[in-house]
Amino acid sequence: xxxxxxxxxxxxxxxxxxxxxxxxxxxxxxxxxxxxxxxxxxxxxxxxxxxxxxxxxxxxxxxxxxxxxxxxxxxxxxxxxxxxxxxxxxxxxxxxxxxxxxxxxxxxxxxxxxxxxxxxxxxxxxxxxxxxxxxxxxxxxxxxxxxxxxxxxxxxxxxxxxxxxxxxxxxxxxxxxxxxxxxxxxxxxxxxxxxxxxxxxxxxxxxxxxxxxxxxxxxxxxxxxxxxxxxxxxxxxxxxxxxxxxx
Amino acid sequence: xxxxxxxxxxxxxxxxxxxxxxxxxxxxxxxxxxxxxxxxxxxxxxxxxxxxxxxxxxxxxxxxxxxxxxxxxxxxxxxxxxxxxxxxxxxxxxxxxxxxxxxxxxxxxxxxxxxxxxxxxxxxxxxxxxxxxxxxxxxxxxxxxxxxxxxxxxxxxxxxxxxxxxxxxxxxxxxxxxxxxxxxxxxxxxxxxxxxxxxxxxxxxxxxxxxxxxxxxxxxxxxxxxxxxxxxxxxxxxxxxxxxxxxxxx
Numbered sequence: 001x002x003x004x005x006x007x008x009x010x011x012x013x014x015x016x017x018x019x020x021x022x023x024x025x026x027x028x029x030x031x032x033x034x035x036x037x038x039x040x041x042x043x044x045x046x047x048x049x050x051x052x053x054x055x056x057x058x059x060x061x062x063x064x065x066x067x068x069x070x071x072x073x074x075x076x077x078x079x080x081x082x083x084x085x086x087x088x089x090x091x092x093x094x095x096x097x098x099x100x101x102x103x104x105x106x107x108x109x110x111x112x113x114x115x116x117x118x119x120x121x122x123x124x125x126x127x128x129x130x131x132x133x134x135x136x137x138x139x140x141x142x143x144x145x146x147x148x149x150x151x152x153x154x155x156x157x158x159x160x161x162x163x164x165x166x167x168x169x170x171x172x173x174x175x176x177x178x179x180x181x182x183x184x185x186x187x188x189x190x191x192x193x194x195x196x197x198x199x200x201x202x203x204x205x206x207x208x209x210x211x212x213x214x215x216x217x218x219x220x221x222x223x224x225x226x227x228x229x230x231x232x233x234x235x236x237x238x239x240x241x242x243x244x245x246x247x
Numbered sequence: 248x249x250x251x252x253x254x255x256x257x258x259x260x261x262x263x264x265x266x267x268x269x270x271x272x273x274x275x276x277x278x279x280x281x282x283x284x285x286x287x288x289x290x291x292x293x294x295x296x297x298x299x300x301x302x303x304x305x306x307x308x309x310x311x312x313x314x315x316x317x318x319x320x321x322x323x324x325x326x327x328x329x330x331x332x333x334x335x336x337x338x339x340x341x342x343x344x345x346x347x348x349x350x351x352x353x354x355x356x357x358x359x360x361x362x363x364x365x366x367x368x369x370x371x372x373x374x375x376x377x378x379x380x381x382x383x384x385x386x387x388x389x390x391x392x393x394x395x396x397x398x399x400x401x402x403x404x405x406x407x408x409x410x411x412x413x414x415x416x417x418x419x420x421x422x423x424x425x426x427x428x429x430x431x432x433x434x435x436x437x438x439x440x441x442x443x444x445x446x447x448x449x450x451x452x453x454x455x456x457x458x459x460x461x462x463x464x465x466x467x468x469x470x471x472x473x474x475x476x477x478x479x480x481x482x483x484x485x486x487x488x489x490x491x492x493x494x495x496x497x
Contacts, residue, residue: 030361240482
């Protein structure tokens with residue numbers, strides 16, 4: 001191979017080639033990251049994400065952001081720090097939501113006939129936008145982890161509130177008070193459905209009444225900070241260009 | 248003049264840098280095939296897939312399983328064997344243009360890997376959740392598992408392996424050794440298939456509540472993380488392609 005030879009015939013062709021690679025790279029990254037992120041998310045927080053009767057004010061609010069901040073942090077560690085592309089978190093989250101929505105429609109509804117308003121996925125885009133914007137403006141991994149991680153946890157419940165609020169209104173059914181979401185679960189029995197209404201607001205959280213969700217979100221934000229740090233470094237390791245001689 | 252005419256003729260006869268037709272055709276193969284698979288699930292999941300002791304289960308699901316396993320072993324052997332057999336033994340002496348063309352072909356393979364990973368790790372894996380929340384399993388080879396574990400996972404393994412073999416046998420970039428993250432991105436998701444052994448052992452040993460977040464499933468999670476090895480491939484490829492185009496883009 002001669003170093004003086006050119007791979008392209010003109011500058012115009014070089015630009016075209018470069019753009020074509022950009023499109024192919026975005027497509028490949030979107031779908032491969034989607035696959036890894038989706039299998040991770042569905043098996044660490046999936047049950048809270050599948051069903052509205054699991055979307056409670058305590059565990060859903062706590063678990064979902066903690067397990068969801070992982071891949072966005074890892075993707076940001078490469079897209080921003082190597083290419084200055086400020087959309088790593090949004091790219092990862094849009095991939096996850098694409099995979100989830102296609103599934104909930106074609107499989108949860110299309111194969112097993114659960115209504116879509118019982119199985120829609122959690123909304124994660126507001127938190128992802130905050131992560132990307134904070135990283136873009138600060139150019140700081142530490143600030144993104146601390147401020148972005150906390151914001152990712154705190155924004156989760158408000159971000160989902162417009163959709164979930166109507167399903168959290170109380171109803172009385174067979175002499176019991178439950179939420180509308182609980183009633184959905186009561187009518188759509190699944191193999192994993194216990195023979196009781198899940199009572200997740202235990203301890204003094206319940207006596208705090210309306211504060212359950214904010215307290216859970218705050219705790220979730222705290223753990224999200226730590227997880228962001230961890231996954232930023234995971235992302236750096238996964239982005240390494242090391243070659244080994246033998247495996 | 249004659250030389251110019253020859254050069255123009257050579258350009259016209261030269262293969263395109265990116266064979267768009269191949270990429271579209273390859274993508275259609277995955278899309279059409281999986282659309283057919285989903286149709287098959289929809290029809291025969293309910294009509295023949297509820298009771299593994301029924302004769303129709305053997306006809307529509309166990310035979311599907313036997314056929315797909317044979318086809319997968321054949322496909323992997325022929326495809327990987329072909330790519331290896333036709334390898335370039337003088338890979339370090341190709342022209343920069345040929346190298347660029349091969350990077351495009353390599354990325355076409357990666358596009359196929361993107362489709363295959365999507366259908367395997369996302370579409371059919373989460374689908375498994377809703378099927379088993381609806382139908383009580385009485386076998387390891389449920390309609391959902393026959394497709395998810397024994398069809399969609401081998402397909403992405405075969406596709407990932409093909410991309411890996413292509414890169415190793417045709418691109419100078421990968422001649423200096425074994426790219427660690429490429430291995431992670433291909434072998435990690437591959438390990439999800441052997442992990443099915445743990446999964447099935449657990450599901451048959453403990454009659455578990457059908458929770459997707461059960462610790463038994465964490466093996467899938469761990470190996471799913473390996474998809475992030477795509478970031479390493481991205482960095483290696485961007486460096487190699489930038490080297491080829493740098494002079495002309497300056």
